[in-house]
Amino acid sequence: MTQKNERKLAVGLDIGFKVESTVTMEGAIRELANRKRKARNHGGEKQVAKQHALGRLTARERIEKLLDPGSFWEIGQLNKGENPEMADRTAADGRPCGFGLIQGRRVLVTADDVTVLGGSDGLIGCQRKHEQAHIYATEKGYPTIFLGDNLGGLRLPDGMGSIGMSRSAAMPLFLRRPRITPRIATIMGDCFGEPSWIASASDVVFAVKGTCMGAAGPRILKIAIGEEITPHDLAASEFRFRDTGEIDALAENDIQCLELVREFLSYMPAHHLEEPPVVSSDDPVSRRIDDIGKIVPDQLNRAYDMHRLLKKIVDDGKYFPLKSEFGKSLITCLGRIGGRTVGFIANNPMFDAGAPTVASCEKAASFICLCDSFNIPLVFLIDVPGMFPGSAAEKQKLPGKIVNWLETEQLATVPKISITLRKAYGMGWNVMMSPGEGADFTVAWPIASISFVDPVIGIELVHGSKIAEAGDPRGEREKLRQLWSTETAPWKAAEHHYFDDIIDPRDTRKFIAEALDIARGKKGRLISEHKLQYWPTTF
Numbered sequence: 361m362t363q364k365n366e367r368k369l370a371v372g373l374d375i376g377f378k379v380e381s382t383v384t385m386e387g388a389i390r391e392l393a394n395r396k397r398k399a400r401n402h403g404g405e406k407q408v409a410k411q412h413a414l415g416r417l418t419a420r421e422r423i424e425k426l427l428d429p430g431s432f433w434e435i436g437q438l439n440k441g442e443n444p445e446m447a448d449r450t451a452a453d454g455r456p457c458g459f460g461l462i463q464g465r466r467v468l469v470t471a472d473d474v475t476v477l478g479g480s481d482g483l484i485g486c487q488r489k490h491e492q493a494h495i496y497a498t499e500k501g502y503p504t505i506f507l508g509d510n511l512g513g514l515r516l517p518d519g520m521g522s523i524g525m526s527r528s529a530a531m532p533l534f535l536r537r538p539r540i541t542p543r544i545a546t547i548m549g550d551c552f553g554e555p556s557w558i559a560s561a562s563d564v565v566f567a568v569k570g571t572c573m574g575a576a577g578p579r580i581l582k583i584a585i586g587e588e589i590t591p592h593d594l595a596a597s598e599f600r601f602r603d604t605g606e607i608d609a610l611a612e613n614d615i616q617c618l619e620l621v622r623e624f625l626s627y628m629p630a631h632h633l634e635e636p637p638v639v640s641s642d643d644p645v646s647r648r649i650d651d652i653g654k655i656v657p658d659q660l661n662r663a664y665d666m667h668r669l670l671k672k673i674v675d676d677g678k679y680f681p682l683k684s685e686f687g688k689s690l691i692t693c694l695g696r697i698g699g700r701t702v703g704f705i706a707n708n709p710m711f712d713a714g715a716p717t718v719a720s721c722e723k724a725a726s727f728i729c730l731c732d733s734f735n736i737p738l739v740f741l742i743d744v745p746g747m748f749p750g751s752a753a754e755k756q757k758l759p760g761k762i763v764n765w766l767e768t769e770q771l772a773t774v775p776k777i778s779i780t781l782r783k784a785y786g787m788g789w790n791v792m793m794s795p796g797e798g799a800d801f802t803v804a805w806p807i808a809s810i811s812f813v814d815p816v817i818g819i820e821l822v823h824g825s826k827i828a829e830a831g832d833p834r835g836e837r838e839k840l841r842q843l844w845s846t847e848t849a850p851w852k853a854a855e856h857h858y859f860d861d862i863i864d865p866r867d868t869r870k871f872i873a874e875a876l877d878i879a880r881g882k883k884g885r886l887i888s889e890h891k892l893q894y895w896p897t898t899f
Contacts, residue, residue, distance in 0.1 A: 399437045399451045403475030411475055416549065416568075417614045419456050419471035422507050426469060426618045427460035434458035436489040441482045451476055453485030457493050459502070462622055465630055468497035471507035474549050478511035481554045495537070501631035503542040505621060506562070508555030511577070538893035539563065539733035541631045544621050547607065548614055550591045552577035560898045563730055564608045564682065566620045567597035573607065605686035605723055606898065627680055627694040627701045628734055632893070635735050635885055636701035641675040645698045645873035648866045649673070656743075656865070658807050660783055666691055666708040666741065673869045675699065682727060687719030688712075689748065692727040694736070697873050703731035706741035707792065715748040716788060721761035722899070724791070725768045729892040732772040737876055737886060740799070742780045744788035764899065765791045770798060773889040775879035777872055780804035780850070781865070786812055795858040801875045802858070804850040805865045811848045 402408050402418055411418055417425065423432055435458050441450035454476035459468055470490050497504050545559040547567035552574045559565045559573060567573065574595030581587040581594070601607040611617035629636045649655075649672045656664055671677040674695035681693040689712040693704050705724055707714035716724070731738050747753075747762065769776070769791070777800060778793035789810070793799045804810075854862050863871050880886055 407475035419473040431461035453482040455485035469505045472509040474509040506545045509549035602685045608682045638699040643675045663709040687723040690720035707744045717748045718756040728768040729895045737775040739777045740793040742792045743782045746786040746788040771891040778802040784810045808850040809848040
């Protein structure tokens, strides 16, 4: 036999004779290359062209744009669907999956390939490849990213019959795992079925405008219950972003959506046993906010945009808002101070005077779970007239939502810093980490006004009859207002040590930096006890 690669390989058998194989090394390598080329061709040129015509990228293009160049290490590329009749149409079983780098850090990424049978979930690509890879990545401490684009959910032939349904009915194990590594999902097409389950079980969800996220698609609804509706009217991402809070941010296109994923991960640790990365900044932590009087008016009845103050507090004016259109009277965002990630929860007087709604309660509880699970300290910026009441709020279980919020605060073991800026009334103050709620440090600005209710309302409740019977009702009301305003100032609370200090508003950034530095303690790092790891991602 020659030494060339094309020589035939002799195969010895126990039964006593040899068989000459027709397989050559060179031929096998060509076969491998051919099979991988077909896998990378998605569902064929026609389907790829259709996807591009919609202004969207293919699954593999999305992976390439998301990861650092040349870092994708794919697994299961040669997968095909279980049904032999569909083998030639199920490249990678419709779900490219593998490991790669984002800003030099290892991640797992999985993508629906909508060009392969509409992105439908095959049992091999979904339950074997994706689930096993996700569990492995979580155990090794790698963030996981899912790029959703699935028109029809489960691939019906794979799920029909008792055997098919028995296998597919077992929801993937990763949907039931705690917050160990950050889980990010995207909605990049009309997604029904499994992409919605994965998104609902993820820490954050980003979507492209004009896409959909729903449990069951229009075709099923028409056949099953006779409802005719378009995908957009049924489950538009804009609706999920604005009205339900299931989507954390919207992007204009695929590229921007992938940029959101990369930016979000820059604020996060790789797993729950490490802190987020420190990002260098030339912005000194001792920087004063000298123009704070132009941002926050001292007249309590004047609104302002809390976003303007946040930009002054964080490093370089940069922060990452989550659920910005959901429960708009409350802001939840990630920012940095001294290069370290901080989670901010802040009332925004521009909307509902800053009064938290039912949506705000859900938003706050979800954000606290995220920050506590991944070792991100929390800062509360308080300017709240109370909770937003009313019959609509009661029908949405406002008392229970308030308690959910308070429970997450009590269970969170990351450092918590509470700063009362202006108004602090009633239960609205309680949920924003008022004194006694367990903050590491609780301070106020000197203009703060603190009471059970707004003094204007309290005067009417307590002295309404007296004012009406007075010879000068207007003068009587003003006299009482002046008296009550004196009582609501923060000085007495500070004298009785309900506040650790009253701070100069211009030193707010410096105070937060010093407080968090002290909170690091002798261990020199902030690692939570992770009591909220199993708190539901949707509730």
